Amino acid sequence: MTTTQTDSKLNGFDAEALKATMAAVSADPAQGVAGFRVTTAWKGGTRSDSRVKGFTLGGRQIAKDFTIRADEPEELLGGNAHANPQELLIAALNACMLVGYVAGASMEGVRLDSLEIETRGELDLRGFLGLDPAVKPGCDSLHYSVRIRGDGTPEQFRKIHESVIAHSPNRFNIAQPIRLTSDLVVG
Amino acid sequence: MTTTQTDSKLNGFDAEALKATMAAVSADPAQGVAGFRVTTAWKGGTRSDSRVKGFTLGGRQIAKDFTIRADEPEELLGGNAHANPQELLIAALNACMLVGYVAGASMEGVRLDSLEIETRGELDLRGFLGLDPAVKPGCDSLHYSVRIRGDGTPEQFRKIHESVIAHSPNRFNIAQPIRLTSDLVVG
Numbered sequence: 001m002t003t004t005q006t007d008s009k010l011n012g013f014d015a016e017a018l019k020a021t022m023a024a025v026s027a028d029p030a031q032g033v034a035g036f037r038v039t040t041a042w043k044g045g046t047r048s049d050s051r052v053k054g055f056t057l058g059g060r061q062i063a064k065d066f067t068i069r070a071d072e073p074e075e076l077l078g079g080n081a082h083a084n085p086q087e088l089l090i091a092a093l094n095a096c097m098l099v100g101y102v103a104g105a106s107m108e109g110v111r112l113d114s115l116e117i118e119t120r121g122e123l124d125l126r127g128f129l130g131l132d133p134a135v136k137p138g139c140d141s142l143h144y145s146v147r148i149r150g151d152g153t154p155e156q157f158r159k160i161h162e163s164v165i166a167h168s169p170n171r172f173n174i175a176q177p178i179r180l181t182s183d184l185v186v187g
Numbered sequence: 188m189t190t191t192q193t194d195s196k197l198n199g200f201d202a203e204a205l206k207a208t209m210a211a212v213s214a215d216p217a218q219g220v221a222g223f224r225v226t227t228a229w230k231g232g233t234r235s236d237s238r239v240k241g242f243t244l245g246g247r248q249i250a251k252d253f254t255i256r257a258d259e260p261e262e263l264l265g266g267n268a269h270a271n272p273q274e275l276l277i278a279a280l281n282a283c284m285l286v287g288y289v290a291g292a293s294m295e296g297v298r299l300d301s302l303e304i305e306t307r308g309e310l311d312l313r314g315f316l317g318l319d320p321a322v323k324p325g326c327d328s329l330h331y332s333v334r335i336r337g338d339g340t341p342e343q344f345r346k347i348h349e350s351v352i353a354h355s356p357n358r359f360n361i362a363q364p365i366r367l368t369s370d371l372v373v374g
Contacts, residue, residue, distance in 0.1 A: 012232035032312035040281035045199035050278035085283035091237035094227035096272035125219035138359030172325030
């Protein structure tokens, strides 16, 4: 791909702004608390619209407005209008790790030419269907392939790869157990 | 919301087809293996396009074609063109659980009037930024509120709620540790 680059925004990423963020969060960790909220509305059958109206950073509310749509394919009893929830989860993993590679390369002064992450996983539907309590409802594992090209050395790319493994938020959110709590409001 | 319903597709969901799927997968578990693949391409800066070209079910390849876009907000060094990866992850969780409520209600013969899931979580950016090895890069916890309305009894809704906790694939994928493996291809 072709990207327009200046020294200060190698890879279209502002490494100087990242350094400033690191300094600010280091000085006052409360500035680095990011809060996310997504509200998902049923649209009939297996269709849903997830709405993002804003997020918080350091206690400050920042408006945004995006909708993320989902559906199941016909073979999984939906209308196939959109990607399904498992595909959204994998996209969330890939997109987060991708930011890590771009940030890491930019901090190293490595110009990227291309970057692609392909991830595969399987579900055994006996888990979701409740047919066998010994079968887990989710994935046993996910495997991802990272294809990266640029002017870094193999050692630099390996270092960035390891840093993403250590520091990617969504990689952590999938690889490590996250505590989920809920409340149910009827009517 | 208003949905068009027939007895056979209460909530716009084909409960009879789900029963047929359960019988088929029960008789031949290999028919219930679903394989997902998502390829995410860098689009400059923190932008990415995740492409879904198909999935497999019982070894059969089924074509589809969807793109899931992501970006970081300006405050997190992106261009704010799309929802960010954490929001995508939460949408993936919500959308998957929502399918579970719809399937569960439909199997119980409960007509749903509305269903909404709102999920919140926080990240301490010191983890992603590598500022403190004691700070995890991902979320400590996520909390979701389910607001459901329909002609079920409180006991029925509670039973469906517990079933989603036990059987939702993406809830499992976040609440339980998933093994992640990777390979890095440079150049």
